[in-house]
Amino acid sequence: MFLTEWKHVLHTKGLLKIILGILLVPSFYAVIFLASLWNPYANVRHLPVGVVNQDVPVTKADHHYQLGAKLTQQLVRNHSADFHRLTMATAQHQLKTGKIYMVITIPRQFSRQAATLGSAHPQVIKLHDQTNAGFSFIAMKMNTTTATKIQTAIEKQLTTSYLQTMGRNLRQSGHQLTTASHALAQTTTGLRAIATGNQTETTNLQQTTAGTVKLAHGLSQLKQGLAAAQPGFAQLTATDTALQTAMTTQNQALQQLKQALATAQPNLRVIRQQIDQLQAANRLKSTKLVAMNRQLTQQLAQGNQQAQTALTATQLGLAHLQTADTQLTTGSTRLTSSTQQVTTGNQKITTALKTGGQQLTTTGRRTTRQADLTVNPIKLSHYDATHVQNNGTGMAPYLMSVALFVGCITFNIIYDMFTPHRRPKTAGDWWAQKIPFLFEFTGLAATVMFVLLGLINHLNPLEAIRTYAFCLLTVWTFASIVTYFNLILGKTGAWLMLIFMIIQLGGSAGTYPIQLSNSFFQTLHPYLPMSISIDAFRSTLSIGNSIWPEITIFVGLIIVFNLLMLLTFHVNLPKLNQRLS
Template sequence: MFKAEWGWFKNNKFYYVVMAALILIPTIYTVVFLSSLWNPYGETQDIPVAVVNLDQKKTYEGKELNLGADLAKNLTKSDAMDFSVISKSKAKEGIDDGKYYMVITIPKDFSKNATTLTTSKPTQMKLKYETSSGQSFVAGKMTEAAVKEVVTNVSTEVTKTYAKTLVGSIKQLGAGTKEASEANTKLASGTKDAQDGATAIQTNLQALADGSLTLENGTKQAQSKLSEYTAGVSQADAGSKTLSAGISDYTAGVASAATYSQQIKAGLDKMNSELNSSETQAQLAELNQEYAQLKPYLSDSGLQDLIKTYKTATNNSLDAALSANGIDGDKKAAIENDFANNQAKDESIVKIEAKLNSLIKDGKLSRAMQQIDSALGQVTELQTDVSRLSSGIDQVSDGLNTLNGKSAELQNGSQNITTGLDTLSGKNQEVLSGISQLSDGASTITSGSQTLASKSGELASGLGSAVSGNQTLADKLGDASKKTNSLKSNNTVFNQISKPVTSQGHEKDRIPNNGTGMTPYMYSVGLYVGMLSFNVMMDMVTPRRRPKSFLGWFGAKLSLLTFYGVVAASLVFALSTWLLGLRPVDPLATYGMLVLTAMTFGAIVTSMVLWFKKPGSFVAVVFLVLQLSGSAGTYPIQTSSAFFKWLNPYLPMTYAVRGFRETIMIGGSAWPDVKVLLGILVVFLIIMSGYYAVNMHTYKMMKDPVAIED
C-alpha cells in the first residue's frame, strides 16, 4: 500500500507541483504575514504627526518663557515620529485628507499657565491632540502613547523649573531663619537680665516685708502699753510708778519703731531707686519691646503662621534673590558655588514643621507666655505700690523720729503727769483709736510687702521660663538655618524634585519585537491553514490499490500526511529563522512543537474531511475561526467575552500557542501543552483509522487499475 500510494505521484506528476504549492502555504501564510508586522513599533519614525504651536511667550521671575516654541523645536528633532510644525488650517486639512494620523496643538496660554503655580488659582498646562484612528487604529494608539510621553517630558521640565525656584526660596528662608535665631538669642540674653533684676527686687521686698513685720509687732506692743496707760490714768496717784515704767517701755518702743522705720525707708528707697533707674527702665522697655515683637510667634497660632510662612515662602529663585540684594560678580559666584557644594536635605521643611508642632503640642510656650504676661503686669503694679509705700513710710518715719525726739520731754513731763491726768483721761479714747490705726497700717504694710515679694518671685520664675523658651527657639531656628543652607542647588537636586520616582523594569522573556510575539499564533494558524489546503487538494480516501487491511490503507495515507506535515513544518522553521531572524530560546523544542502541531492539526482536519466529505471542510473552516477567536493568540483571553473564556481550554490551538511561547520566548517547559496535543493527536488518529476500518468493505473487491507491480 505504501509503494502504491507514493508510486501514484510518479504517474501523476502534476501533483508534484500541487504538493510543492501545498507545502509552501504554511510558510507563505506565516513568514509573509509576520514579515509585514515584524517590528512596527520600531519603525514609528515615519508616522506623520502635525504640530500646531499657538503658544504666546510669557515673562516669569525675570526670565522669558517660550515653552511652546521649545516643545515644537524638540519634537521636530525627535525621531520617535515624523513631527511637522505647520499652521492650524494646514493641520486640519492634512488630518482630514489622511496625510497625518495626529495633530498636536499647543494652546496660546501654554507658557502662561506654567507660571501660575504660586498663584491662588494654579492652572494646568494642557496639550490638545486629535487622532484619526479610522485610517489606522494601531497608528492611532501609537500616536496617543507618543502624546503621553510628550506630556510626561514637558511636565518633568516644568517641574524642574519650579524646583529651581523652590530651592532658591528655601535658601532665602534659611538666611532669614538664621537672623531670627540670632535675634532670639539676644532676646534670651535680655530676658535673663530682666530675671536677675526681678530676683534683686524680690530680695529687697523680702527685706521690706521683714521690717514691716517688726513695725507691726512694735505698734501692737505700743497699743498694748497705751491700753495699760489709759487704764491707769484713773489710778494716776496710786500708779505713778507704774506709769513711769510704762512710759519708759513706750519710749523704748518708739525708739525701736523709729530704728525699724529707718531700715524700711532705706530698703524702700533702694528698691525704688533700682526700679526707677534708667538702666532698669531701659531693660524693661527693651524686654517689653522684644516680647511684643516675639509674642505673635510664641503663641500656638503664631507658630502655625510661622509654619505656613516656611511652606509658602518659595517664590524667589536664588539668582533673583542675589540680584535683588545687589550681589553680583565674584561674590555672587562664590555664594552659588557654596550652595552647590552642600548636601541636599529636601526633608528639612518637614522636620522644622514637626519640631514647631512639637512645641505647640507640649504646651511649653503657651504656659511660658501666660507666666510672662502675668509677671510683666505685676512689675507695673510693684512700681506703683513701692512708690505709695515709700511715701507712706516717709510719713511714718518722720512721725516716729519726732516722737522719739520728744521722749525725753515725755520722761520729764511724767513728773507733772498728775496735774495733767484729767486732761489726758479725756484724750484716752483718741490715743487708743490712733494707735489702732497705726497697728492696722503696719499690718497692711506687712501684707503688701509679703505679696510683692511673692509676686516678684513669680516674675523671676516666669522670666526664667522665657529665657529657656527663647533659647530653645533660637537653637531650633539655628538648626533649621543650617539644614536649609545645606540644600544643594544643582541639576541633580532639581531632577530629584521634578522626577522623584522612576521605574526600572526587567523583561524575563526574550521578545525583541512584535513579530516574535506574534510567531506562536501565526505558526499555529499557518499550519492549520496548510493542513486544510492539503485535504482540499489531496485525496485522503481513495486507495491506490486494493487494500488488504485497513491498517495498510490507513498507514499509507498517514505517511503522506506525515510527509507533508514534517516538510511544511521544516520549511516554516527554516525560513522564519533565516529570513525573519527569529531566535527561539529553545530551537530544537520549537521545531518539535512545529511537527507535533502540524500532525495534530492534520489529524483533526483529515478526520473531519474523511467523515463528512465537503461539509467536513466547511466544519474545519468554522473550527479554524473559533480557534482564531478563542486561543488567545493576539490578546489575553481575559479581555475576551465569556463564551470564548469558556471555550479556550477546549481548543487545540490554545495549547499550540502556549507551547510555542514557552519554546520561543519564555524558556519554560512546554511539556504540559505537548501532552495535551499528543492526546488530541492520538484521539484523532484513532478517528481516522476508524474511517478506514468502517469503509474497508467498499474497496475490498475493487480491481487494481492503479496498482503498481511489487
C-alpha cells in the same frame, strides 16, 4: 450568459451547499475572530496579577507606617486588574505557569522609605514588578502600563500625604506662633504687674519712711518727757531724804520726851519747848511737803502728758510700719509672681519661635532631590524572566500554530487524501499509502517554516531543538484532525475545519490573554488544539517550562484520529473495491 454559472451551481448536487459555506467564511472570520478581542482593554480588570507584600511596618514620630498592607488592600479591592494577595513562592510558581501575568512585589523597606518623604534626607521608594512575556507579550505590555498606573496612583497618594503633612506642619508653626503671641501677652501683663508692683513698693516705702519719721518724733518726745520728769524725780528723792531726816529727828525728840517723862520730876518748860519745836517742825515740814508735792505733781503730769503723746506717736508710727511692711510683703510676692510669669512667658516665646521657625525653615528648604522625590517618589523596577526579545517573538507561538493549521487545511483542499493510486488490500494498506505521505509533506512544510523564521525573522528560540520537534508534532496532530474530517465529510469537512480554525483564532489566546475575552471563548480555551500548541511553543521559545503535558495530549490525538482514519478506510474499503472492480 451571465446566469450560466449560477444555473450550474443551482443544478449541481452538493455544490450549492459548498458555495453557501464559502459565502459565509468572510463573515465568520470577521465576526467570530473580532468577537474574541472586540474590546480587550475594557477587560484588563480580569487580567490576573499577584501582589506580594514583604513590607515591614515602622513607627516614626509617634506615627505608625504600614503602607505595604494598605497598598495591598487597595490593589486587591481595586478593579484595574484581577489582583491576588500571594506569597512569594506561590506568585513565582503561578507566574511561571501562566496563571498570572505579573507579580508586584512590595519590598521590606517600603514603609521605612516612605516615612522619609518630606524629611531632610528622603529616600527613593522602591516597587518591583515582574512579568512573563513568554506567555503573552501584549499582556506584559498591558501589565507594564498597569504598573505605571499603580506607580502614578501611589505617587499621587504619597504626594497628597506629604502636602497634608506639610500643611499640618504649617498649622503647627502657626499654632507655635499663636502660642508665642499668647505668651507675649502674658509677658506684657507680667511687665505691667511688675510696674504696678514697683509703684506700690515705692508708695509703701514712702509710707514706711513717714512711719519711721513719726516713730523717731514720738521717741524724741518721749525722751523729752522723761527729761522733764527727771527734776521732779530728783526733788522727790531729796524730799524723801529730808522727810527721812525729819522723822529721824522727830523720833529722837520723842525718845527724849519719853525719857524725860520717865524721870521723876519732869521739866515741864523743857517739855513744852520740845513740843513747840516738834509742832513747828511738823508745820514747816508739812508746808514744804505740800509745796513740793504740788510742784512734783505738776512736773509729773507734764512729763506724763509728753510721754503719752510720745507713746501715741510711737504706736502710730509702729502701725504705719506694720501696714507698710505687710504691703511690702504682698508687693514683693506679686513682684516675684509677675517676674516668674515674665520668665515663663519668655521661655514659651523662645520655644514657640524656635520650633515654629525650625518647622517653617524645614518646610521651606527643599533641595532639587527633595523636590524631585516629592513629585516622583516611586522608583518602579521591571523585570521579565523570559526570553522575549520583541513583539514578533511574543506573537510567534500563535502565528506558527495558525500557519500549521492553515497549511493542513490547504493541503487537504488541494490534495485528494481519499483516493488510493493502487487498490489497497486492507484498511492498513490504504492508510499506509496516504498518511505517511501526509506526515512527510506536512513535516517538510513545518521544517521550511522553522528555517525561514530563523533566517528571515531572526527567531531565536530558547530551546531550538525542542521548538522544531514540537513543530513536527503539531503539524502531524493538526494534519490528523483535518484529514479525518475531510475523509468523512469531503469538502464540507474542509469547510468545518476552516470554521474550527476561526474559532481557535479567537479562543486560543494567541494575541491577548484569554481573561480579556468573553466567557464563551474562555470556556472553549482549554480544549482547543491551538491553545495547547501555543502554550508549548511559548515554553520552548521563551519560558523554558516542561512541555511533556502538551506532548502527551498531541501524541494521544494523533493516535486517536489515525485510528479513526483506519476505521474510515475499513468502512469505505468494500465500496472502493466495488467501484474499482
